[in-house]
Amino acid sequence: MAGALRKIFATFARSYPKPVAQFLPRLYSNVPTPYEIVDAQEERKTYQDVIDKVNRQVAQAKQGRLFAVVHIQGKQVKVTEGDVFVVEGYWPPGAGDRISLDKVLLVGGRDFTLVGRPLVQRGLVRVEATVIEETLSHTKTHFKKKRRKQYMRINFMRVPQTMLRVNRIEIVGEVNHPPDVTGLETRVF
Amino acid sequence: MVFTSVANFVRSRGPDEFWRKRKIFKMAAHYIGRSRNCYSLAIRSVHRALVFATKGRALKKQDLANLWVTRITAGCEQHDVNYHVFRESLSRSNIMLNRKSLADLACWEPFTFKALTDIAQKRALEEGIAPPKGNKVLFVPKRGSQKKT
Numbered sequence: 016m017a018g019a020l021r022k023i024f025a026t027f028a029r030s031y032p033k034p035v036a037q038f039l040p041r042l043y044s045n046v047p048t049p050y051e052i053v054d055a056q057e058e059r060k061t062y063q064d065v066i067d068k069v070n071r072q073v074a075q076a077k078q079g080r081l082f083a084v085v086h087i088q089g090k091q092v093k094v095t096e097g098d099v100f101v102v103e104g105y106w107p108p109g110a111g112d113r114i115s116l117d118k119v120l121l122v123g124g125r126d127f128t129l130v131g132r133p134l135v136q137r138g139l140v141r142v143e144a145t146v147i148e149e150t151l152s153h154t155k156t157h158f159k160k161k162r163r164k165q166y167m168r169i170n171f172m173r174v175p176q177t178m179l180r181v182n183r184i185e186i187v188g189e190v191n192h193p194p195d196v197t198g199l200e201t202r203v204f
Numbered sequence: 205m206v207f208t209s210v211a212n213f214v215r216s217r218g219p220d221e222f223w224r225k226r227k228i229f230k231m232a233a234h235y236i237g238r239s240r241n242c243y244s245l246a247i248r249s250v251h252r253a254l255v256f257a258t259k260g261r262a263l264k265k266q267d268l269a270n271l272w273v274t275r276i277t278a279g280c281e282q283h284d285v286n287y288h289v290f291r292e293s294l295s296r297s298n299i300m301l302n303r304k305s306l307a308d309l310a311c312w313e314p315f316t317f318k319a320l321t322d323i324a325q326k327r328a329l330e331e332g333i334a335p336p337k338g339n340k341v342l343f344v345p346k347r348g349s350q351k352k353t
Contacts, residue, residue, distance in 0.1 A: 082313065084305045091305040093312075120301055121309075121316070128316040130323065133300035155261075158254035169254075 069127045070189045078124045081184040083142050086118035086134075094181045099147070102177045110149050114179070116142040122186065129190065136193055138200060141185045148178040272307035279310030281344045283321040285328075286335035293324035293333055 072078050082095040088102045108114055119140045122129045129135055151173035159168045188194070218224075225243050231253070232239060232246040239245045277287040294301065299320070301309075310317045327333070 084301060084309075091302050093305055093308045120299075120305070123313060123316045128313075128319050130299060130320065132298040156254055156257065158251070158258050160251055160255055167251075 065127075066191045069129075070192075072126065073186050073190070078126070078186070081122055081124045081186070083116075083119050083123075083140060083184050084121040085116045085142055086120055087116060091120060094142070094184070096181055096183050098181045099178055100181075102179060103152070103174055105175060106177050108146050108177065110146050112146045113182075114144050114146065116144055116181075122184070129186075137197060138194060139186060139188060139190065141183070141187050143182045144179040145182055146177055147180050150176050150178075152176050269303060272303040275307040275310050276303060279306075279314075279317050280321060283318055283325075284344075285321050285325055286339055288339065289328050289333050289335050290321060290324045293327040293331075294320065296331065296333075297323060297327050299323070 080095060082093060084091055084093050088104060088106060092100050094100060117137065119135045119142060120131050120133060122131075122135055122140045129140070152175075153173070155172050155174070157168075157170040157172060160166065228243065228247050228250050229240070231250045234240070235246065235249055239249045273287065276290070280287050280290045301320075306317075306320070309320070
């Protein structure tokens with residue numbers, strides 16, 4: 016019954032006025048799907064025991080090795096503790112800097128996965144990494160030639176590369192129990 | 205008799221010929237036959253190789269993208285979801301994992317991938333997302349760790 020109700024709302028909301036719709040980029044978040052929660056208690060019952068299990072496991076530190084999909088430099092990387100990965104291109108952090116990777120799209124372990132929509136709650140997962148090396152890539156040769164037209168160009172390029180080692184991935188606090196005040200993690204004063 | 209103007213007929217093509225050609229021979233050292241020893245043949249091969257290397261960098265990105273799509277499709281079909289339905293449903297659920305991440309999860313984190321297919325199936329059911337016409341999930345025999353139901 017709830018499913019049918021949602022379907023009706025979804026098809027209704029999809030009709031934006033045409034002069035507006037043709038200029039909007041085709042992102043699905045542009046067209047919000049209004050949902051009507053019919054029975055809040057029932058909804059909570061279905062997910063609360065799963066969340067409780069996860070929180071218990073994390074509190075007892077029995078979750079084991081965690082992996083995370085992290086968004087960095089416009090790319091997504093699946094990392095776990097001890098991994099070394101490369102960030103290509105201009106990236107300010109220098110060698111020896113300790114960094115926290117905040118844009119976590121997904122965290123998982125042996126028994127559970129936390130899927131972010133699109134990102135996991137800000138303070139919930141802590142992914143720490145250290146910059147171990149800053150180098151240039153091998154020399155890439157950009158060679159263009161048009162045959163029989165006396166056109167030949169050669170360019171050499173070396174792309175800066177930064178190596179990061181992931182020190183640890185931790186779940187801090189409880190799932191579905193965000194702190195009362197957020198946004199102060201990076202505040203200095 | 206000394207013919208002094210004979211010396212004028214000697215034309216040097218430049219002092220750097222050896223090193224100019226050495227740059228090419230270094231790159232052609234592993235070629236087969238005369239292409240590694242004769243300059244005229246070597247330079248043609250080397251130029252083609254450099255052009256292929258340059259173009260290959262763009263092709264590699266395309267090839268890897270196709271590989272990821274293949275892997276995600278394979279993972280999806282093991283859970284009876286269509287790839288297009290899967291990606292559309294995840295997109296509408298605001299889950300912004302790209303093809304690279306999804307392929308990695310499909311390969312190395314099967315339980316996580318199953319959770320994502322479950323989310324996608326529920327969303328597809330609610331919103332009526334159907335696979336494109338003619339795009340049917342073929343019969344995929346379940347093997348190994350997957351239970352046959």
